[in-house]
Amino acid sequence: MKKYLYLLTVIVTFSACHRNDFTVTGNVSDAEGKTLYFEATQIDKIVTLDSIKLKSDGKFTFYAPKTEFPEFYRLRLDSSYIHFAIDSTETVTFQTSGKSFTDYSVEGSEENKQIQEVSKAGSLLKNEVDKILSNTGTSDSIRIANAKRLLNALDQYKKTTLPIIYGNPKSKAAYFAIFQQVNGNIIFDPFDKEDSKAIRAVANAYDVYYKGSHRAKQLYNMAIASLQAERQLKQPTLLEQAKEASLIDISLPDIKGKQQKLSDLKGKVVLLDFTAYQTDYSPEYNILLAKIYKQFRDKGFEIYQVSLDNNENFWKVSASNLPWICVRDEASIYSTVANLYNVKNLPSAFLIDRTGAIQKRIASIESISGEIQKLL
Incomplete structure (x- = not known):
């Protein structure tokens, strides 16, 4: 009788310890001897909460206190991850394999099934x-x-x-x-x-x-x-208010990381172009620029193209074979440079003469050749 009372006490105590916790459990097959990590993905960092060395049956169980608001977590095996989120004392169950860790099934949470879709x-x-x-x-x-x-x-x-x-x-x-x-x-x-x-x-x-x-x-x-x-x-800027604006200098990195200064092009006629490669217009637009560049580059003409893409990969792929100067402002929508030039829409372009003075904002790239010819 005492034995049964002892077991009952252990069960009750165990249950009481976890009544305010959520549970992450499941099975990882084909991963014997590997360590499975349970981590919290906070806004600014990753925090390891627990870990377990998997046995032949692959079973695991983790507990953590429930939070007032939704929080995000992940299971990590080697360099692969399963992402999920919790906002109550729910139990979420994962079934997966060490050979294809991210190909998993999840039970106990419809929202985590949606997170799986996003992943x-x-x-x-x-x-x-x-x-x-x-x-x-x-x-x-x-x-x-x-x-x-x-x-x-x-x-x-x-x-x-x-x-x-x-x-x-x-x-x-x-x-x-x-x-x-x-x-x-x-x-x-x-x-x-x-x-x-x-x-x-x-x-x-x-x-x-x-x-x-x-x-x-x-x-x-x-x-x-x-x-x-x-x-x-x-908001209107000094650029709009001036009849003839002197150069607002720009210094941004090209795809090799070298800083390219707009002011270093003084002595040339320059087309300053603000664009984003992650747009539908970009491929055809750059074809037009390529024709103009080929026509005037040997006469003292240069293009200084500023990308406002937030995605560095898109910019590098698109700019890698362009013959003119291609730089990127990683601030994207928050670009101070774009604000100074009062860029409201993309693409936006300006013609700069050999002295470094901004002559005009370009309304249409198709009709720019005559304006370039005048300045040359």
Whole structure:
């Protein structure tokens, strides 16, 4: 009788210890001897919460205290991850293999099934980006084809994630989708009009349902900064007020990391061009620029092209074989340079004469040849 009372006491005590915890459990086959890590993915860092050395049966169980607001976690095996989120004392169960860790099944949480969808879409996008980056070539046709493949890959990712975001913007999966990255570059670009709508939808929902949480504050600040940047771009600058503006210098890195100064081109006629390669117009637009550049480059003409893409990969792929000076402002929508030049739309271009004075803002690239000829 005492034995049974002891066992009952152990069971009750164990249950009491975890009544305010959530549980992550499951099985990882074909991973005997490997260490499985349970980690918290905080806004600014990754924190290891627990780990287990897997046995032949692959079973694992982790516990952690429930949080007031949704939080994000991951299981890590070697360099592979399973991402998930928790906001209650739920139990989430994963079944996977050490040979294909990211190909898993999840039970106990519909939202984590949606996070799985987002993760799969992100993996497909990364695989396509890596293939494109390895497909280097010197011809315009290869460069343009690569740019279009990148845009198509992005479009496929958003076809998967946008219904999740707009279907339930307060969901953990919506937040997870907004902050996904490929090779260190965020996918949803605050500079893009449609992407900005999705970001603000999630920011508004989190501000309503999770007000006071650090993730709601993060989204709120991001949305406000985006709105402020748009308003700043609409404000008149000294450039607009001056009849003839002297050069506002720019110094930004090219694809090799070398700083390129606009002022170093004094003595040449320069087309200063603000653009974004991650747009539908970009391939055809750069073809037009290439024709103009070929026509005048031997007469003292240069193009200084500033990319406002937030995605460094897109910029490098598209700019790698362009013959003129290509630089990028990583601040994207928050670009101080773009603000100083009162760039409201992309593309935006300016003609600079040999003395370094800005002569005019270009309304149409197709009709620019005559203006360049005059300055030359």
